Amino acid sequence: MIELLGSRLKKDGTWSTPRLQVLEIHDREKGKExxxxxxxxxxERVETAQIDESDGSVFEASIELRFQRILPKFDTRRQSTYELGSFVGCYSKLYDRVSLTSNAVYGDGAVFMxxxxxxxxxxxxxxxxxxxxWAKQWPxxxxxxxxxxxxxATATNKVRRNRLYEQFKIAFDYNDAKKLK
Known part of the structure; x- marks a missing residue:
């Protein structure tokens, strides 16, 4: 269970997402109780947008969700490179395309956590x-x-990786019945 600490900010009569947030992670099976x-x-949520001056629409945009584990003050463990990372997405009006895993609509991307x-x-x-x-702004x-x-992916996390995408209704053409690609 994930709980967002703090609340969404009200700005000019609309709701917006704060740039910095703390996610409190509770045991999935036991819950917050x-x-x-x-x-x-x-x-940290970083959004960028380039505006098309001819019509005021968004020409290119990107989102990056950077995460880092917060360790207790007196924790002697070193922060490993796996304790931080990011999820990214982008939009291009020129290609009329969004990417859910890359910061470029013409390159490959991936999700690692x-x-x-x-x-x-x-x-x-x-x-x-x-x-x-975020990408649904361009339906x-x-x-x-x-x-x-x-x-x-490793042998132990391929099923979990595939389930992540499939829960968002993303379909893949797998090479084998076990969906291990």
Missing amino acids: AGEPIAHLLL DLSGLRGHRIGSYLFNEVVA DAEVKTITLNAGD
């Missing part, structure tokens, strides 16, 4: 959902194809 959270993540001890707690689903919700844009590469 079980007591203390099992982790906290600092989340490997927070020690937090696998299966729906953090990736939460972050990917934020990118998908008629083509969604760039996502390619799964066998080397992008």
Whole structure:
């Protein structure tokens, strides 16, 4: 279970998402009632947009959700490179396309998240959902194809990786019946 600490900000009569957020992660099976959270993540939301001066519409835009585990003050563990990362997406009016996994609509992208001890707690689903919700600003844009590469996942997390995408109704042409690509 993920809880967003703090509230959404009211700005000019509309709701907006704060640039910095703290996500409180509770044990998925025990829930919030079980007591203390099992982790906290600092989340920074960075959105950019280039405006087409001819008509005032968005020409290009991007979103990056940067995350980092917050360790207790006196924790002696070092922050590993896997304890931070980002989810990205982009839009291009020129190509009339959005990417849910890349910061360029013409390049390949990927989603990686490997927070020690937090696998299966729906953090990736939460972050990917934020990118998908952002991309819905352009409902008629083509969604760039996502390619799964066998080397992008380990034997133990391929099923979880596939489930992440499938819960968003993204269909893949798998090479085998076990969906292990």
